[in-house]
Amino acid sequence: MAAPPPAPLSQSLPTGHPGAAARVLLSLLCWALVSPRMGAMALQLPHITVLQLSAEPPRLGEKLTVSCEAASDLPEFTLLYWLGNGSFVEKLHQDGAVSEGPVLEEPRGSGVTLLRDLHFSSFSAQHLCTNYTCVVLSPLGVDTRAVRWVPPAPAPSSASSG
Template sequence: MAAPRPVRTPCPPSRLLLPLLCCALASRRTGAMALQPPSITVLRTSAESPRLGDSVTVSCEATSGLPELTLLYWLGNGSFVEKLHPDGAVREGTVLEEPRGAGVALRRDLHFSSLDACHLRTNFTCVVLSPLGVDTRELRWPPPAPGLG
């Protein structure tokens, strides 16, 4: 008796949709940004030397040639911010888009309602992700203002 043949199941159509869509969008675009991976261009805080208890906003800006398929988000110690801070003490703003050349500049803020020592010890990372690649940038807090460390 012959051994049974393994049954090959075709790749589900949903697994093919994203790569096909990416190729179609990338082929329609022209210019320098069209096939470039996304990149974080700016990471800045609203205060040069934030004090504990201050309300602080950190902005992450990135560029992407495929804005329709690009995600820009924040992580805290490798977890999504809303999971790490369900109380809303730290929250992400909405993603803002601005056309720039052949691509788009994206910005997403991270809001701290009241900065505390725990936040200074948390590794906050901005992530920009598209089918063309990923870029990350860690938030480096400036030293706390004197007398409040």
């Protein structure tokens, strides 16, 4: 007598949470891609190595570039991107006032160093109040670094008594 066919994969995955099945499948896929490479070496978590800002606070109306550099042992499975207030920059700034540059890769041992710039065409007060975050993401993990600008101090007011 033949064994009954296995239950469809969709029936054996967790339910009750939208996207739970997709997350499980993505995790399994990532692990399947990464595990053959892990046998010969210990892989490091991806990490941001440099977040480069100008030493001076940004001036309103000027062009500005912020650079993010990250290291990864899985370059073909690693993403480096910027968020603004938790949203993708191109969605937050559809007018193009803030945009990401291309991802540049430089070999580093068995891994790679990734570099991605964030470009401001004309820095504004809105940008000063937005939380920008550089994110490096791979199947091994995630690392983030936030950009913080100190708002300019208000000009002292001269009070006159009279």
